[in-house]
Amino acid sequence: MSKKIIAISGGISRENGVRRANISQNYIDAVVASGHSPLILPIMQDEEAIEAALRVCDGLIMTGGVDINPLYYNQPVHRLCGELDDERDTYEKKVMDKATMLDMPILGICRGNQMINVYFGGTLYQDVTLKDQNVIQHTQQGSRGKGCQFIDIEEGSLLYSVLGKRAYVNSYHHQAVDQIAPQFKVTATAVDGIIEGIEHVSKKIYGVQFHPEVTHYEDELMLGIFKEFINRI
Structure with a gap:
């Protein structure tokens, strides 16, 4: 199997006045464990x-991080x-x-999922408590490497295939998709209705609100999300 090159969007940390x-x-x-x-x-x-950087890549992962303006x-x-x-917002808009x-096929994770939705015309809950009947904890207090909530998945989606x-799944977010972008469909929801997965109706663009990159070490199914995404490229 030839290895595909997957771009991963980065961030910046600031330590002692140094930007890194x-x-x-x-x-x-997760990408390496998928064989790429x-x-x-x-x-x-x-x-x-x-x-120029994206042109040498086969797919793109939009990563987690702070809130979108x-x-x-x-x-x-x-x-x-x-x-x-x-x-970061300005950079990610240019990347998109x-x-x-x-x-290019795109997989968005947490903030990346939200960025995809916003970029294509959707909106966010600026905090999950602003949604009616939000009843479960979406910023888990335990290890991110363990699950904390169930999600229900729509048949025919990338998530369903895996x-x-x-x-x-695990959960570490306080914002979430509100109005879904045009040409996208909801593919997974938590028991309180918070959207946990989206995908484009015709393009290879997918988003998940949870963090499979953290749980893939011990959960082969979570690694399967990366494998399936890359296999579809």
Whole structure:
């Protein structure tokens, strides 16, 4: 099997006044464990540089992180909104511009799932408590490497092909998809109705709200999400 190259969107950490390119090792490990090669796509604003990097890749993973500025979905910042990062927002919009221009398969995880929804015209709950009848804990207090909630999965979706009708997943988020973007469908929900999976109706663009990159070490099914995504490229 020839190895595909998968771009992974990066972030920036700031320590002692030094800015460092930053990404969780879990995403890298998940791609490697799937039998393929990761390429970290660091934060940069040069659109030609972003496009050149993506052109050597076969697919893209949009990663987790801080909240997306509500300006991108035409809302004021709610008092329950968390940390924002305008530099990352601007970078990720450019990444999405180039990836969609190239018709590149995309997998979004947590913030990445939310970014996909916002980019294509959807909105977010700035905090899950703003949804009526939100009853379960979505920012788990235990190990991220263990599950904490059930999700129900729609037949015919990427998630269904790997996990079946129901799965036990981890959860570490306080925002979530509200109005789903046009041309997307909901593929998974938690028991309180919070959207846990989306995908485009015709393009190879998928999103999950949980973190399979963290649980894939001990759960072969979670690794299967990465394998299935890459197999569809």
